[in-house]
Structures are given as structure tokens and as C-alpha cells.
Amino acid sequence: MKLILSLYFATYPDAISSKIAANSVALAKQIDASLHAVAINVDIPDVSNALSNYLLDLPYKIQEVEATSRKRSKVLLEAIAQEAEQGGVSLTTQELTAPPALMGDLAAKHSRYSDICLVGWAPADQTARMIAEGILFGSGRPTLLLPDSTDLGALGHVVIAWDGSRVAARAVADVRAFLERASRITVVTVTDEKPLPGEGIGERLALGLRTRGLVAEAVSIQAGDSSIGTALQEHALKIGGNLLVMGGYGHSRVRDFVLGGATEGILADLRLPVVLSH
Missing domain, CATH: 3.40.50.620 (HUPs)
Structure with missing residues (x-):
């Protein structure tokens, strides 16, 4: 039976390294698994009022942040698709949306349909940590943390x-x-x-x-x-x-x-x- 690996990453406030694309595909190839890549885009609740609209133009700033998040996810998903095609790995992709505080909960809910969950890891990336903790304690699935600073070699x-x-x-x-x-x-x-x-x-x-x-x-x-x-x-x-x-x-x-x-x-x-x- 073919295993399903799911990769979860957020694009707010920062995007993970593009190295996660090559590493996640290389991992799936090593154990002959299919890969499901999930980008979690940010949805910032509208808490604006007349004063913030006038002084800060808050609604526009929120739209700008959300658009940047979606753009980053598109770039990373395209990179993963290219790596998967070159590596001969079966790939599906998905985009989800959540407020910053609920990204971990959303990842946990969706990760229950895969066998092993991957999280790209960068030092001091609190969003990645939130997603990893959410999956680890809320999904019933194992969490594999992939450092974004090195190329993944053979896991022999x-x-x-x-x-x-x-x-x-x-x-x-x-x-x-x-x-x-x-x-x-x-x-x-x-x-x-x-x-x-x-x-x-x-x-x-x-x-x-x-x-x-x-x-x-x-x-x-x-x-x-x-x-x-x-x-x-x-x-x-x-x-x-x-x-x-x-x-x-x-x-x-x-x-x-x-x-x-x-x-x-x-x-x-x-x-x-x-x-x-x-």
C-alpha cells in the first residue's frame, strides 16, 4: 500500500525556504510515497474602524498582506510541482486559508487523512512551530520536521x-x-x-x-x-x-x-x- 505524505507550510508572516520543495519530494521518492502539498494562506480578521481606516488605511494593508501570502504559496507550490515531475513523484496540491492563530488547528484537522506529515523547519519560525505542534498533538499522525538549511540525503x-x-x-x-x-x-x-x-x-x-x-x-x-x-x-x-x-x-x-x-x-x-x- 502506497503511503501518503502531506507537507504543510504557511506563507505568513514569512515563507519557508524553497529548499523544502526539493527535500519533501526527495523524501517521498525514498520511501515510494505520494505527496500532498498544502499551503496555508493567511486570513486576517477585519478589526478596522473609522479611525484606523483614516490613519492607517488598515483594510488596504490587510488585503496587501493576504495577497502576498497567496503569491508566496503559488510560487512554492509551483516549485514543488516541478520537483515532483522531475523526480517522478505523484503530487496533489491544496490551498487553505486561516487566521494566524488557527493555522495549527487547521493543519491538524486536514493531516488526519495522510500517513506522515511534513513540516519545513527554520530557526525562530513561530508559524512553523505552531503548525508542527498542532499536527503532533491534534492529528493522530507522526510529524516529520525537515530543516530548511540542508539538502536531504539518503535516510539510511x-x-x-x-x-x-x-x-x-x-x-x-x-x-x-x-x-x-x-x-x-x-x-x-x-x-x-x-x-x-x-x-x-x-x-x-x-x-x-x-x-x-x-x-x-x-x-x-x-x-x-x-x-x-x-x-x-x-x-x-x-x-x-x-x-x-x-x-x-x-x-x-x-x-x-x-x-x-x-x-x-x-x-x-x-x-x-x-x-x-x-
Whole structure:
């Protein structure tokens, strides 16, 4: 059965890098998936009054911002279409509209019809973070964060962050397509961050993966003075990992996400492609 990847990006207040076009298509091609690219254009509510109309010409400024957003989405969708045609990847596209504060909720609602959701990631891009959090905690689908600063290479070495939890197990199940194509899998357990459910949990998962015919090993590391998100990414890069897989911890408290330490560390400083599952 062919997987469906969905890519979500906003064009307000800034557009993501055009590199996301090549990277999302390259990812779909690697796992023989189809791609659905979704641009979320901004819809700014009209809060104008007579004074703002006179002094600021607010209605015109709103129309200008919305037109810029639509123009950016058209450019990016055309770039993705061109990449998909060249790469032989099946592509569909869609444009949605939402107020800035509801972009994450809208992305979560629509992403429930795909298998894996992609979000282009740039440092300090709060809109991308909002969309990623919305999908992660509201869609029931895994979220794959793609850095926009590097070209996506072969995801041959998959690194699994393993603590024996439900969300970690969910993450492993969600990336089966990547595991089946991996030349190497490393299960990493951080031993000094929190109590673990037992000894040898990483080796137990690695053994199960080897039983399934995959090449897998287990290692234990200590985070030390680093945050767990930083420690996991640094170790993954150190051993040549191309994709980090982990559970996404967090819950919503009056619509403000309260994130676990590892999830917050990843979202604050993304260094390689990361799959988060909740």
C-alpha cells in the first residue's frame, strides 16, 4: 500500500525556504510515497474602524498582506510541482486559508487523512512551530520536521530515541517505511534523564528489530549538562544518523502546549530530520 505524505507550510508572516520543495519530494521518492502539498494562506480578521481606516488605511494593508501570502504559496507550490515531475513523484496540491492563530488547528484537522506529515523547519519560525505542534498533538499522525538549511540525503541510518514509553513505541511503529529501507538502525537510551522501566530496554528493542530482519544495535548515553533534545541530536550526528525518531511528549493546558523536555529541545534547536509521534 502506497503511503501518503502531506507537507504543510504557511506563507505568513514569512515563507519557508524553497529548499523544502526539493527535500519533501526527495523524501517521498525514498520511501515510494505520494505527496500532498498544502499551503496555508493567511486570513486576517477585519478589526478596522473609522479611525484606523483614516490613519492607517488598515483594510488596504490587510488585503496587501493576504495577497502576498497567496503569491508566496503559488510560487512554492509551483516549485514543488516541478520537483515532483522531475523526480517522478505523484503530487496533489491544496490551498487553505486561516487566521494566524488557527493555522495549527487547521493543519491538524486536514493531516488526519495522510500517513506522515511534513513540516519545513527554520530557526525562530513561530508559524512553523505552531503548525508542527498542532499536527503532533491534534492529528493522530507522526510529524516529520525537515530543516530548511540542508539538502536531504539518503535516510539510511535511523536513530531511535527509546525510553520504553507508549509514545516511543508509537514512534517506532509510525516509521516502519523508513526502518524497512534503513541500512542501519541505532537504538539510543538516555540513562541519566529520568527513571527507566528496566535495564536493557534498548537492547530488547534492537533484538526485536533484528528478529524482523533489520540491522539494529543498542547504545546507552548520558545527557550530562546538555538538554536531552540536544544530547540525542548530537549523538545521532556523531554516529552518522540521518533521521532521529522519538516520541513527542506534551499536553494542552488552556490551548497552550506544555511540552516535555525532549520535545521542547528538538523544537528549539532542530539539527537533523526528526520524526515526532504522540
